[in-house]
Amino acid sequence: MNRMQPSVESPQAIADSDALAVERTLAGERDAFRVLVERHSQNVFRLAYRMTGNQHDAEEIVQEAFLRAYQKLGQFAARANFGTWVYRIAANYAIDRLRQRQKEESRREQPSAESKDGMQDDPMSRVADEAPTPERLTQSMELRKQMEQALAALSHAERTAFVMRHWEGCGIEEIAAVLESNSSAAKNTVFRAVQKLRQALQPLVGTRAQARAMGTEP
Amino acid sequence: MKHMTEEELIAYREGLAEGHTAISEHLAGCEQCRAEFERLEAVLAALDTLPVPDPGADYGRRVWQQIAPRLPEKRQRWWQAWIEPRRLAALGAVAALIIAAFLAGRYTKHGGQSDNVASREQVRERILIVAVGEHLGHSERMLVELSNAEPSNPAQKEVNISAEQHRAEDLLEENRLYRQTALQEGDTGLASVLDDLERVLLDVAHSPDEVTPKQLEAIRQKIEARGILFKVRVVSKELQQRQEATQPAPEQTSSTKKEGKV
Numbered sequence: 001m002n003r004m005q006p007s008v009e010s011p012q013a014i015a016d017s018d019a020l021a022v023e024r025t026l027a028g029e030r031d032a033f034r035v036l037v038e039r040h041s042q043n044v045f046r047l048a049y050r051m052t053g054n055q056h057d058a059e060e061i062v063q064e065a066f067l068r069a070y071q072k073l074g075q076f077a078a079r080a081n082f083g084t085w086v087y088r089i090a091a092n093y094a095i096d097r098l099r100q101r102q103k104e105e106s107r108r109e110q111p112s113a114e115s116k117d118g119m120q121d122d123p124m125s126r127v128a129d130e131a132p133t134p135e136r137l138t139q140s141m142e143l144r145k146q147m148e149q150a151l152a153a154l155s156h157a158e159r160t161a162f163v164m165r166h167w168e169g170c171g172i173e174e175i176a177a178v179l180e181s182n183s184s185a186a187k188n189t190v191f192r193a194v195q196k197l198r199q200a201l202q203p204l205v206g207t208r209a210q211a212r213a214m215g216t217e218p
Numbered sequence: 219m220k221h222m223t224e225e226e227l228i229a230y231r232e233g234l235a236e237g238h239t240a241i242s243e244h245l246a247g248c249e250q251c252r253a254e255f256e257r258l259e260a261v262l263a264a265l266d267t268l269p270v271p272d273p274g275a276d277y278g279r280r281v282w283q284q285i286a287p288r289l290p291e292k293r294q295r296w297w298q299a300w301i302e303p304r305r306l307a308a309l310g311a312v313a314a315l316i317i318a319a320f321l322a323g324r325y326t327k328h329g330g331q332s333d334n335v336a337s338r339e340q341v342r343e344r345i346l347i348v349a350v351g352e353h354l355g356h357s358e359r360m361l362v363e364l365s366n367a368e369p370s371n372p373a374q375k376e377v378n379i380s381a382e383q384h385r386a387e388d389l390l391e392e393n394r395l396y397r398q399t400a401l402q403e404g405d406t407g408l409a410s411v412l413d414d415l416e417r418v419l420l421d422v423a424h425s426p427d428e429v430t431p432k433q434l435e436a437i438r439q440k441i442e443a444r445g446i447l448f449k450v451r452v453v454s455k456e457l458q459q460r461q462e463a464t465q466p467a468p469e470q471t472s473s474t475k476k477e478g479k480v
Contacts, residue, residue, distance in 0.1 A: 030289055037285065038278030045277065049270050059273070063285050070289055147268055165232055166262065172234065187234055194228045198261045205264045 018082040026073055033073075037066050040083050044090045050163040051094040052101075053148055061097060065090035084174065091160055091178045098156045143204055150200035154193050161186060162193035222251045227258055344461060350396050350408065351457040353389070357415055358450045360385045364422060365438050365447075376428040386422035393419055411453045418446050 017035070024032035044065055048058035069076075069086045076085055151159060157179050164170040164178065176186035222230075222244060229235035230245075245252050274280075364382045397412035418441055425437060441447065 030286075033289070034282050034286070037282045041278035041281040042273065045273050046270050055271050062281055066281065066285055067288060070285075143264065144268060147265055151265075151268075165234075166265075187229075190232060190234065191225050191228050194232070194258075194262070195224060197265065198224075198258060201261045201264060202257060205260045 022073060022076060022082055025070070033066075033070055036069075036082055036086070040086055041066075043083065044086060047087060047163065047168055048090055048094050050167055051091065051159060052098060053152060057094075057097055057101070061090055061094050064093050068093065084170075087168070087170070088174065088178055091164060095156050095160055095178070098159075102156075146204055147201060150197050153200065154196055157181075157189050158193035158196065161189040162197070165190045166194075221248065222254070224254075224258075227251070227255050231255070231258060231262065346396075346399065346403065347457045347461045350400070350412075351454055351461065353392050353396055354415075354450050354454045354457070356385075357389050357393070357419070358447060358454070360389065360422075361418070361441055361447055361450075365441060367434060376430055377434050378428050379422075379425060379434070380427040383423060383425055383427060386419045390416065390419040390423050408453060408457075411449045414444050414446055414449060418444060 018039070021032045021035040025036075041062055044062045045058055048061035048065075049055060052058055052061070065086055068089050069082075072089075076082070151162075154162065160178060161175050164175045165172070172183045172186050172190075175190070176183050179186055179189065181189070222241065226235060226241065230238065230241045235241055245255055360382055364379060367377050367379055367382065393412055393416050397409050397416060400406075400409040400412060421437060421440055425433070429437070
């Protein structure tokens, strides 16, 4: 198997190897696409999971992204980076998936008051405690829940922009292409996302020193 | 001292700030801004602890196993796209047009050489006019139907435009070929209208099968903004007039010829 390990390869070697795999796939060698799938699946999964917060959705996005990439491979410019390109396809599909999910949820006539784990979802638990006790703050599960809720409260564009910039280190032009906007608007979307997250989480997190003490800082 | 705005701090943290060094220097000397930056850092650092499930080292292999059966055995080459039934139909229409024009020109012989050439060109033009006229008629009908599309069931929130979408795809192929032919013939006016029409057809062909009323309204607005229906009607009318003008004068029937001879 012509599988290459990203950890030991230089970015240029990966790009060259990707370009060769693209060329061979375009020449009709279907199995050459396998190299690209095996090399980039983990990264695409990470992006998809951070955008949706759901493993099942993330796995579906990964498959769909590669299927679409295969179908559109003829449109892929040889000079471009395959990893970046498939990332963009995945981000676009993730946005569609989020919209679809939102639509499905809004169609539900009687929203259940129960959360996924069957526990009663207390609306007050979504409100940040003004004076959280250290004990409560140290409960990382609670903080995690709050962070997931804060991310879920972002608009699709804000979440996409934040994930792509903060976690995936994508360039603003790339984010703008996914959001179908210009660079300035994409930058503003990143700002807005961070401001909202900060507003929701700062009362829980406090300062960096506190975060370090709580063990929520890596 | 002028303190940093939240936006500037976010831009600095996310590597989007211009003047990175100046901000670093400011933060080193300004306690208030540094404290503010630390609060921002704490939130982002906490978010960084959110776990992402590890799909496993063999995840890439599993993805391949899942998608491989759904991939066609061989990728379609660029020329294979041209033998798709839809494209073949469009190509067939234009091929028929060219053959008809050639044969009509070959067997229409009047008087001398120059008359013969002029007549051939007239016939060729007439055939193109008729074919493009029909194409514009079909396009106009599709666009009118799309503009009047409504949900089949009032309870439905989305409108199914898949029929119009498929027709737009078919018309798109024909349109490209007619536009190229019009350009080759030097008919820039017709080529320009076909170019406008192509953009609208492209929008429709690339729309989802089911659209929300808002999306449908956006498509309608695009059609209206380009004034494409009006242009199509004007050109259709012009083509009709040209068709009448290029129509050969009615020949004498054999009976009238005989009568004349008598």
